[in-house]
Amino acid sequence: MVEGVWFNMSNLSVLRVKSVQETLNLLAETDVTSKLLSGGVSITLQIRNGNLTCDRLIDISGVEELKSIQPVQINGKTFYQIGAGLSLSHVAKNSELKSKFPGLVSVIKTSSDPARLNAFTLGGLLTVKRNTGNLFPALAVLEAVIQVQNTDGEKLIPIMEWLTQVKKESSGLITAILLPDQSQTGWLVKEVKRRQMPGELIAGVVLCSVKDQNDVQSDLRLASVVDQFGVQRWTAIEEKINQAVAANDSFHSIMNDFDVQLQLRWGDGLDAQYRRQVLTALITRGLQEMIGSGEE
Ligand SMILES: Cc1cc2nc3c(=O)[nH]c(=O)nc-3n(C[C@H](O)[C@H](O)[C@H](O)COP(=O)(O)OP(=O)(O)OC[C@H]3O[C@@H](n4cnc5c(N)ncnc54)[C@H](O)[C@@H]3O)c2cc1C
Structure with a gap:
């Protein structure tokens, strides 16, 4: 998470969570408004500009479940599951992704400067939906699927539907990006x-x-x-x-x-x-x- 000066934080509590379930339980509480804090770049800007509209932040940067990269089987198909808590630079350094999805890795490396690559997390990028180099087109040709969890359960949303039809800060926790295991030579x-x-x-x-x-x-x-x-x-x-x-x-x-x-x-x-x-x-x-x- 981005370190540095925090502005206007006197009325804002920050809860550090350690698991997906803990995050979902807190998001389900309806008497307070919450926002997730991941890499912190956008949230820091909102605090600085005085337009952060919530009672508390749920800091998910320590949730290890959101930081794994692994093959998974879903409905009989193999996907590479890339945790939403990972920064772009972590994704670009992963040796399995380098060999399986070299095109994606090269797009990520040139999508921003090193400081931003270290700070931006996949979950933050997918929420803010600000175009970062060619990342979204690369995910589109790979037919990536966004894995989201909330108290109603899990949703799998194709990337183009996510980018064009899902509201910017809709409720829920993005847990991962799923990439179909396929040969793209x-x-x-x-x-x-x-x-x-x-x-x-x-x-x-x-x-x-x-x-x-x-x-x-x-x-x-x-x-x-x-x-x-x-x-x-x-x-x-x-x-x-x-x-x-x-x-x-x-x-x-x-x-x-x-x-x-x-x-x-x-x-x-x-x-x-x-x-x-x-x-x-x-x-x-x-x-x-x-x-x-x-x-x-
Ligand atoms: C050149 C350039 C300039 C940019 N300028 C700006 C700018 O001025 N302002 C700006 O806001 N962005 C800007 N961005 C976009 C930037 O990509 C995002 O701010 C950044 O990716 C946020 O990532 P983060 O991990 O720091 O997210 P955070 O700041 O931690 O979170 C951002 C948002 O995503 C939500 N979120 C984070 N993780 C999850 C998750 N797993 N599930 C559900 N929701 C989640 C948070 O609640 C919050 O609403 C810029 C990008 C580029 C390339």
């Missing part, structure tokens, strides 16, 4: 960064695919983040590109359609035009590097 990341703001992108693209022993690619997946337009997984385009790859066709007409779709979605303001051009160029370059020139 091709992996490509393209991004245009803002100057002087570590981790902030104007636009970023993550592509991944499966390669067989003859280097033939299939199951290409594509997700992007564009600052004010958010995170998208482009499944309709993926399907067309996968068909084009299988038939050895060009993907350029697909990208032209994509450009038209973006124009309809984002409008034609100058900002939207610029971001559309950047995103289309990043995807086209990514596809060229990943699957060839795309020329007929």
Whole structure:
């Protein structure tokens, strides 16, 4: 957890918990309002700005159950369960994840500066939903699932549903991110960064695919983040590109359609035009590097 000066804390109690169950019991108490404290970056800012709206903080930074990385079986499928209490730098240093999900690890390493990587926890990031480099697109192409617990039990929420439909500070404890155990051998990341703001992108693209022993690619997946337009997984385009790859066709007409779709979605303001051009160029370059020139 972030150390340092605490502001305006006279009326705020901080309870340190040691287990998930203890956390859930405290969250279930309805006579007081509580917030979870994990890496503390966002909570510290809220305290400093005087807009922390709760009676007490539940400090989950000492809950070891939220800090493990392990394979688990859920409904007959294997997932890698990554505890929500882990910082980004812990995740990036884990040797099993480095070998199983090298693309994700490289995205994490470049998603922010070392101080933030040490401080931000997965639970905090998923709650605040502030885009941090290409982390969310990477989780989208890996089809990550968010594991949340509250007194009603456990919920498993696919990452895109989490990012687009779940309210920012909905009640419950995020316990882990689940990554389906799958082979993603091709992996490509393209991004245009803002100057002087570590981790902030104007636009970023993550592509991944499966390669067989003859280097033939299939199951290409594509997700992007564009600052004010958010995170998208482009499944309709993926399907067309996968068909084009299988038939050895060009993907350029697909990208032209994509450009038209973006124009309809984002409008034609100058900002939207610029971001559309950047995103289309990043995807086209990514596809060229990943699957060839795309020329007929
Ligand atoms: C360039 C850049 C700039 C940023 N600037 C800001 C900024 O100005 N302000 C800002 O707030 N963020 C900012 N962020 C976002 C930053 O990603 C988050 O503040 C940070 O990840 C919070 O993580 P934390 O572990 O420190 O969370 P904490 O501060 O501990 O918690 C953040 C929120 O998440 C909740 N939470 C934490 N863990 C869990 C869990 N396991 N289950 C359920 N809820 C949980 C807390 O209750 C709290 O509401 C920025 C990110 C980048 C890359």
